Amino acid sequence: MSELPEPLAEIVDDFAAIGTSDKLTLLLEFSRELPPLPAELEQDAMEPVPECQSPLFLSVDDADRDKVRLYFSAPAEAPTTRGFASILAQGLDGQSADAILAVPDDFYSALGLAEAVSPLRLRGMSAMLARIKRRLRG
Numbered sequence: 296m297s298e299l300p301e302p303l304a305e306i307v308d309d310f311a312a313i314g315t316s317d318k319l320t321l322l323l324e325f326s327r328e329l330p331p332l333p334a335e336l337e338q339d340a341m342e343p344v345p346e347c348q349s350p351l352f353l354s355v356d357d358a359d360r361d362k363v364r365l366y367f368s369a370p371a372e373a374p375t376t377r378g379f380a381s382i383l384a385q386g387l388d389g390q391s392a393d394a395i396l397a398v399p400d401d402f403y404s405a406l407g408l409a410e411a412v413s414p415l416r417l418r419g420m421s422a423m424l425a426r427i428k429r430r431l432r433g
Contacts, residue, residue, distance in 0.1 A: 299402060300394045303386030310406040319411050326377035329367060330384055338368045342430075346422035348415060349373030351380060353423060355430040360392040365427065375412060379420040382406075383427070392431045400424065 299307060310318055332338070341352035349369060356364040365388045367380035387395050403420045 298397045298399055300387060300390045300398070302390075303382075303398065303402070306382055306386050307402065307405045310408070315407070315410045318406070318408055322378035322382075322408065322412075323374050324378075325381040325385070326374040328385070329369065329377045329381040330388075332366055332368055336366055341366070341368060342426060344419065344422050344426055347376050347419035349376040351376050351419070351423065353380070353426060355427055357392055357431055362389050363392050363395060363431065364388060367423075375416050376419060379403075379416075379423060383420075383423055387427070396428055396431055398424065398428075400428075 310321060313321060336354060338352050341354045344351045344353060347369075350373070352368040354366040356366070365384055367377075367384055369377040369380050371377070387398070400421065402424070403417060408417065
């Protein structure tokens with residue numbers, strides 16, 4: 296997927312290189328790597344993503360369109376949601392608005408998680424990306 300920023304493309308490649316059972320393990324690893332919110336950002340000020348099965352909040356700071364900052368909050372008891380948020384944080388945080396807007400809406404299908412994760416959960420990841428893009432277009 297040439298439209299992906301390099302960090303996100305590397306994550307997609309990592310998932311593509313492993314079997315289905317290992318994908319869940321890798322997703323769990325990502326869930327543990329979700330960066331904490333900065334001290335000045337409170338969850339109450341973040342946008343909820345109700346399409347996610349677990350509570351997820353995001354914030355898009357596009358004050359510098361060449362270096363967009365993404366922040367996510369999800370409970371530790373929601374490893375799938377946290378894992379998806381962490382993939383987006385690690386793959387897109389710090390990228391330009393144009394690079395993020397160019398990411399295909401269905402890029403997550405290249406992760407190969409359809410066999411391991413319910414379509415409802417995958418829709419949550421799609422919703423996260425859609426909200427980020429909507430904010431950047433807004």
